[in-house]
Amino acid sequence: MVMNKKVLTIAMTFLISAGSFTPTFAAENNDVPVTTAPPAVEVSTGEAIGIGTASGPAVTGGAITSGPAMEPGTPAGITVTGSSITTGPAVEPGNPSGPAVTGPSITTGPAVEPEKPDKPSKPTKPSKPVKPAVAYKVGDKIKSGGLIYEITSVKNKTVRVSGMTSKYNTHIIIPAKVKYKKTNFKVVKINEKAFADYTRLRKAVIGTNVEKIGKEAFRGCSHLNRITVLSKKLTSVGKNALTGTDINLKITVYKKNLSKYKSLFTNKGLQTVMVQSGNR
Numbered sequence: 001m002v003m004n005k006k007v008l009t010i011a012m013t014f015l016i017s018a019g020s021f022t023p024t025f026a027a028e029n030n031d032v033p034v035t036t037a038p039p040a041v042e043v044s045t046g047e048a049i050g051i052g053t054a055s056g057p058a059v060t061g062g063a064i065t066s067g068p069a070m071e072p073g074t075p076a077g078i079t080v081t082g083s084s085i086t087t088g089p090a091v092e093p094g095n096p097s098g099p100a101v102t103g104p105s106i107t108t109g110p111a112v113e114p115e116k117p118d119k120p121s122k123p124t125k126p127s128k129p130v131k132p133a134v135a136y137k138v139g140d141k142i143k144s145g146g147l148i149y150e151i152t153s154v155k156n157k158t159v160r161v162s163g164m165t166s167k168y169n170t171h172i173i174i175p176a177k178v179k180y181k182k183t184n185f186k187v188v189k190i191n192e193k194a195f196a197d198y199t200r201l202r203k204a205v206i207g208t209n210v211e212k213i214g215k216e217a218f219r220g221c222s223h224l225n226r227i228t229v230l231s232k233k234l235t236s237v238g239k240n241a242l243t244g245t246d247i248n249l250k251i252t253v254y255k256k257n258l259s260k261y262k263s264l265f266t267n268k269g270l271q272t273v274m275v276q277s278g279n280r
Helices: 255-265
Strands: 058-060 063-065 079-081 084-086 100-102 105-107 141-144 147-153 158-164 171-173 177-180 183-190 203-206 226-229 250-253 274-277
Touching (some): 147 177, 250 255
Parallel strands (some): 171 203, 226 250, 250 274
Antiparallel strands (some): 141 147, 177 183
């Protein structure tokens, strides 16, 4: 506004308060234009939002201030002050926990201690090997080399000859040992009547471990004409062991056993028996 006659300087102050204002004029003797200052505007804050409703920012001028904090038990909200972000209230135990946010950074929850590795277990001592169960017993029959054997002692691992697998055999060889289930058994005896009435039998060799020849062991072997005794342990020949054998039967023994074995084979079923020594 400009005055032509008299220059007044008008100072105007506007105060806006409760929708009214009061102007004040002051005049000076200077011929200058009078200008009015723009009113200062003050904007009051809005009403606070009640608890339980979604929180919104309160505004004062161009600044943004934080709204009311949420009560525990409600979902945690984020309040805003200017351009910064502050954390809301902590969530009570029992509710799912979420990360707290301050500005662009994210804070983590409590650190979890790493599990301690288990102590290595002490190596166990190897167990002693278990002895396999005995797979044979006294009385078990063994067939080997055309002959039949019976176990007489498991502890001493001994057997006796009890017969032949075929009555048509003409030659027999009684070994020092026979193998059965990976175990060697000594052949220590020719059983009673072991070869009785085997009329086709002609020759017999008695092994080195035979100690006894049972009674009637060769009874009725009408064609048996040769027996070779390799054993040096023979102690007894049973009654009638040679009854019915060939009358020309010859028994060959070691020279140093000749005298002893002559007496063993005498009167065992033959009136006369030739016991002769071999080259050894």
